[in-house]
Amino acid sequence: MVYLVGLLLLVLLGVAIAIAAKLQKVMGSVQSNTEADAPVPNNKINGAMWMFFLIAGTVGAVWSYLSARNYFLPEASSPHGRETDSQFWLDMSLLTIAFFIVNFLLFFFAWKYQYKKGYKATFYPENHKLELIWTAIPAVIMAVLVFLGFRSWTQIMSDAPADAQVIEIMGKQFGWIVRYPGIQDNKLGNYNFKLITSDNEMGVDYSDEASMDDFINPSEMHVEVGKPVSLKIRARDVLHSVFIPHMRVKMDAVPGMPTKFWFTPDKSTEQMRAELGNPNFDYEIACTEVCGRGHFAMRLRLIVEDKASVDAWKQQQKPLLSTILEADPKFISKIPEKLRAKAMDYAPYVEEVDSTTAATGSAAAATSSLR
Numbered sequence: 515m516v517y518l519v520g521l522l523l524l525v526l527l528g529v530a531i532a533i534a535a536k537l538q539k540v541m542g543s544v545q546s547n548t549e550a551d552a553p554v555p556n557n558k559i560n561g562a563m564w565m566f567f568l569i570a571g572t573v574g575a576v577w578s579y580l581s582a583r584n585y586f587l588p589e590a591s592s593p594h595g596r597e598t599d600s601q602f603w604l605d606m607s608l609l610t611i612a613f614f615i616v617n618f619l620l621f622f623f624a625w626k627y628q629y630k631k632g633y634k635a636t637f638y639p640e641n642h643k644l645e646l647i648w649t650a651i652p653a654v655i656m657a658v659l660v661f662l663g664f665r666s667w668t669q670i671m672s673d674a675p676a677d678a679q680v681i682e683i684m685g686k687q688f689g690w691i692v693r694y695p696g697i698q699d700n701k702l703g704n705y706n707f708k709l710i711t712s713d714n715e716m717g718v719d720y721s722d723e724a725s726m727d728d729f730i731n732p733s734e735m736h737v738e739v740g741k742p743v744s745l746k747i748r749a750r751d752v753l754h755s756v757f758i759p760h761m762r763v764k765m766d767a768v769p770g771m772p773t774k775f776w777f778t779p780d781k782s783t784e785q786m787r788a789e790l791g792n793p794n795f796d797y798e799i800a801c802t803e804v805c806g807r808g809h810f811a812m813r814l815r816l817i818v819e820d821k822a823s824v825d826a827w828k829q830q831q832k833p834l835l836s837t838i839l840e841a842d843p844k845f846i847s848k849i850p851e852k853l854r855a856k857a858m859d860y861a862p863y864v865e866e867v868d869s870t871t872a873a874t875g876s877a878a879a880a881t882s883s884l885r
């Protein structure tokens with residue numbers, strides 16, 4: 515390996531010497547030549563090539579833009595989505611105009627002012643007025659764009675309105691789990707990653723009364739149309755990223771660092787289906803952080819519907835606590851004594867477990883006989 519590096523160094527040294535020698539030669543010819551004998555082979559062709567590339571490049575740029583139209587983001591279904599879109603297109607329009615002006619001048623001048631016998635370059639060292647104009651105009655435009663962007667950013671990143679529907683979403687290899695505050699208290703309970711088990715995938719903390727009625731759903735998220743949604747985002751193992759293209763929601767899910775994003779879906783799934791003429795349309799939540807082999811499968815349906823439908827759907831959902839207690843009646847012993855009676859309301863099948871004996875070892879024997 516050392517020899518290889520040494521050999522490489524020698525080769526590179528040789529190349530450097532060769533380049534230096536060539537430079538020397540070029541410098542010598544530049545200094546000695548007068549205009550009369552300056553070599554100008556293919557000058558006209560080179561000049562014409564600039565114009566050719568200008569036209570071909572313009573056609574290519576316009577074509578690539580038009581042909582990629584189908585891959586642009588779909589029409590936004592949230593107010594902040596429409597706002598960021600309009601700002602994106604404002605920025606894009608200004609950039610496109612500047613791009614075409616600058617590139618046109620770059621290529622056109624190279625052709626227009628190509629070497630011709632007898633031409634003499636003008637020495638034009640400074641023009642304060644011109645410099646002021648080309649500095650001030652872009653600076654003002656940039657300042658306005660930054661101000662508009664900053665205003666939208668602070669609005670989008672502000673705290674969710676108090677009446678928002680709070681929903682927790684957790685990424686895991688490979689899927690999303692969605693937790694709802696339940697229908698009793700409409701409050702999400704605490705969680706602790708240390709409590710994660712195969713039954714309690716989100717580590718819901720049942721020493722918090724608000725957790726009791728929480729339910730989870732690993733296949734779809736239902737939200738009310740026109741009402742802000744406050745997403746609380748978590749990851750269980752590696753980095754994931756919540757992406758709801760139609761809502762212009764994109765936020766990383768980071769293990770150990772909860773994130774959040776709020777948005778207002780203002781077009782229901784039904785409305786979108788009618789608008790697009792596609793009865794199978796569904797909003798999609800995807801993962802945009804390559805998180806492992808099953809990353810492609812991290813899809814979740816988002817259903818935006820009216821309040822009555824969301825409420826009806828919630829009524830049908832089974833609290834997570836019921837599922838856990840059904841699978842493992844002994845779990846009741848892990849719930850603080852003062853909450854056990856309440857927890858039993860969620861476990862109709864384990865009603866024989868006495869909440870006073872549950873804390874002792876006999877509870878294990880009593881409940882295991884029920885299984």
Ligand SMILES: [Cu+2]
Nearest residue numbers: 801803805809
């Ligand atoms: Cu992923």
